[in-house]
Amino acid sequence: DAGVIQSPRHEVTEMGQEVTLRCKPISGHNSLFWYRQTMMRGLELLIYFNNNVPIDDSGMPEDRFSAKMPNASFSTLKIQPSEPRDSAVYFCASSFGDASRETQYFGPGTRLLVL
Amino acid sequence: AQTVTQSQPEMSVQEAETVTLSCTYDTSESNYYLFWYKQPPSRQMILVIRQEAYKQQNATENRFSVNFQKAAKSFSLKISDSQLGDTAMYFCAFMREEGAQKLVFGQGTRLTINP
Numbered sequence: 001d002a003g004v005i006q007s008p009r010h011e012v013t014e015m016g017q018e019v020t021l022r023c024k025p026i027s028g029h030n031s032l033f034w035y036r037q038t039m040m041r042g043l044e045l046l047i048y049f050n051n052n053v054p055i056d057d058s059g060m061p062e063d064r065f066s067a068k069m070p071n072a073s074f075s076t077l078k079i080q081p082s083e084p085r086d087s088a089v090y091f092c093a094s095s096f097g098d099a100s101r102e103t104q105y106f107g108p109g110t111r112l113l114v115l
Numbered sequence: 116a117q118t119v120t121q122s123q124p125e126m127s128v129q130e131a132e133t134v135t136l137s138c139t140y141d142t143s144e145s146n147y148y149l150f151w152y153k154q155p156p157s158r159q160m161i162l163v164i165r166q167e168a169y170k171q172q173n174a175t176e177n178r179f180s181v182n183f184q185k186a187a188k189s190f191s192l193k194i195s196d197s198q199l200g201d202t203a204m205y206f207c208a209f210m211r212e213e214g215a216q217k218l219v220f221g222q223g224t225r226l227t228i229n230p
Contacts, residue, residue: 031216043206043220056217089158095216103150104218106160 002026004107006092012113018080021110024073025094033093033104034067034077043091049075082114117142119209121221128197129229135182136192136224138207146212149183149190154223155203163205166190168212194226202228 005024013019025032033048047057049069057067064083069075079086089111093104118141128134140149151163166174166183173181178198182191194201207221 033216033218035218042222043218045217048216050216091160093160103162103165105162106152108157108159111158 004092004094004105006090006107006110008110009108010111010113012115013082014115015083016081017114018078019082019086019112019114021077021090021092021112023075023077023092023107025075025092026105027073029094029096029105030072031095031102031104032069032075033095034075035091035093035106037089037091037109038087046077079112082112084114087112087114117144117147117209117211117219119207119219119221121205121207121224123224124222125225125227127227127229130197130199132197133193133195134197134226136194136205136207136226138190138192138221140188140190140207140209142188142209142211144211144213148210148212149181150208150210150218151179151181151190151192152206152208152220153201153203154206155200160206164192197228199228199230202226 007022031050034046037043046059047067052069067077089109091106091109093106095102095104120139147168149166153161153163164174164176164179178195180193204223206223208218
């Protein structure tokens with residue numbers, strides 16, 4: 001079975017450019033999560049969706065970050081404009097269920113470097 | 116807010132030895148979930164084991180087992196007969212039973228298995 005798919009795997013961009021990260025959750029999963037991993041802050045949740053609806057975006061750092069989930073099989077995380085401090089590994093994860101607290105399965109991550 | 120603490124930044128053992136990774140957490144809730152994730156050099160986040168707080172029996176998955184001490188808020192991971200492929204960062208994580216479906220991670224323990 002295909003796991004969570006993320007693209008691109010690596011992204012290098014210059015400060016001020018727009019960056020779009022993409023995620024395809026595991027088929028049948030109805031919750032999707034975006035996490036960010038940095039040396040300073042570790043792993044932290046940015047936003048999560050349930051049934052394509054954003055439920056908690058309290059972790060989104062600022063207005064430069066936005067996320068969408070137009071359908072059950074696709075989500076994007078956009079940074080505009082990007083800054084060097086956005087350099088991190090961004091993970092997408094998915095799970096099935098809400099109240100059942102099912103395990104979250106992670107994608108391979110996108111390593112972003114903003115110069 | 117919940118916090119997760121991993122007090123061992125790095126550990127190193129010989130192949131075939133048994134190693135225990137420590138994790139403590141802070142919460143006022145009685146029902147919650149605890150996880151151990153493994154992150155090898157590939158950076159993929161892989162679920163190792165999961166424990167529901169309402170279950171008294173410690174979870175086991177082949178060579179991996181946990182020692183869950185609810186009163187002490189402790190959740191250690193034991194790896195038996197360690198293998199070179201166990202070399203990775205290990206993250207302890209907490210999720211509430213109610214409210215936001217959010218994983219709160221510890222800072223991680225870098226485990227090296229030496230031949």
